[in-house]
Amino acid sequence: MKRRPLLAGNWKMHTTVMDACQLAAEIGKCSVGLTDRDVLLAPPYTVISEVAHVMQGSEVLVASQNVCWEAKGAFTGEISPTMVKSAGGSAAIIGHSERRQIFHEDHEIINKRVRGALAFGLMAVFCIGETLEEREGEQTFVILEEQLRKGLAGISSEEMGKTVVAYEPVWAIGTGKTASKEQAQEVHAFIRKLLTEMFEKDIADSVRILYGGSVKPDNVDELMAQPDIDGALVGGAALDAESFCRIINFI
Ligand code: PGA
Numbered sequence: 001m002k003r004r005p006l007l008a009g010n011w012k013m014h015t016t017v018m019d020a021c022q023l024a025a026e027i028g029k030c031s032v033g034l035t036d037r038d039v040l041l042a043p044p045y046t047v048i049s050e051v052a053h054v055m056q057g058s059e060v061l062v063a064s065q066n067v068c069w070e071a072k073g074a075f076t077g078e079i080s081p082t083m084v085k086s087a088g089g090s091a092a093i094i095g096h097s098e099r100r101q102i103f104h105e106d107h108e109i110i111n112k113r114v115r116g117a118l119a120f121g122l123m124a125v126f127c128i129g130e131t132l133e134e135r136e137g138e139q140t141f142v143i144l145e146e147q148l149r150k151g152l153a154g155i156s157s158e159e160m161g162k163t164v165v166a167y168e169p170v171w172a173i174g175t176g177k178t179a180s181k182e183q184a185q186e187v188h189a190f191i192r193k194l195l196t197e198m199f200e201k202d203i204a205d206s207v208r209i210l211y212g213g214s215v216k217p218d219n220v221d222e223l224m225a226q227p228d229i230d231g232a233l234v235g236g237a238a239l240d241a242e243s244f245c246r247i248i249n250f251i
Contacts (some may be wrong), residue, residue: 001205005037005224006164006231007248008125008210009238010065010093013044020047023241024054030245031060038231039248040125041238042093045079052088063091063125066099069116081120091123093233095151097170107150114151118159125164125233126151127212128191132171141190148194157199164208165191166233172213174235181222181229184211188228217246224250 015023020043031039042063043051052062068078084092094117095110105113110126117124128147130140148165155163167187172179179187188209195204211223212233223229232250237243 003208003230006208008040008233009244010235011043014239021050024051026241028058048089049087062089064089065093067092067117069112081117081122092117093125095127097129110151111153123162127166127168129168129170157203160199160203166210166212168212176214178214178219181226185226217243220247220250
């Protein structure tokens, strides 16, 4: 099955309003004419609306870096799916390892976020990944299965069709240490097999599975050439227009 590649930039806690507008404008320019792939930017909440404004008229999608499950209410520090949409966003990253590790978000809360995002019509970019300790202890597949089953509990096949999975080995995030193309492909194939058990086969076949963790201009092509790698979730290299432009123009 042919899946449309998705290249996503996660800006994390970087960029002032001015930096964000500048970076978005440069990415906008180099994404013109890319009709065979999707590009998505996840800027900080404070600039979702500015970035969406800069991207108006382009095909570039805008996402939040997390999202609450309620439309509004007493949830200090959170952002709702309705807010993301009203600011011009159409997707949300959920379950990023920094949310899991630094802010102790557990399977249950991540699952609520995924279900909330989908219920309000956002595309969910659901992240999973093992730590170095877990990989070295040969726990990778056990950990990933638990993250997938618990994070996606209660999601219908139809909703899964609007969900993207991002495999981001924690040991490869921001470390300059990328999973080899073979390591990444092995895990992506495992994820797809599991999705086949959890959802309908044609859904599992159509779900895009992104790789994240030190994706750079010099490794994007070989990663994207793998049969089950359908895109990339990029952190550090997404903050540099030239690097990200090369990544979205992968061959
Ligand atoms: P990195 O981050 O590209 O800087 O490794 C990826 C991510 O955390 O999404």
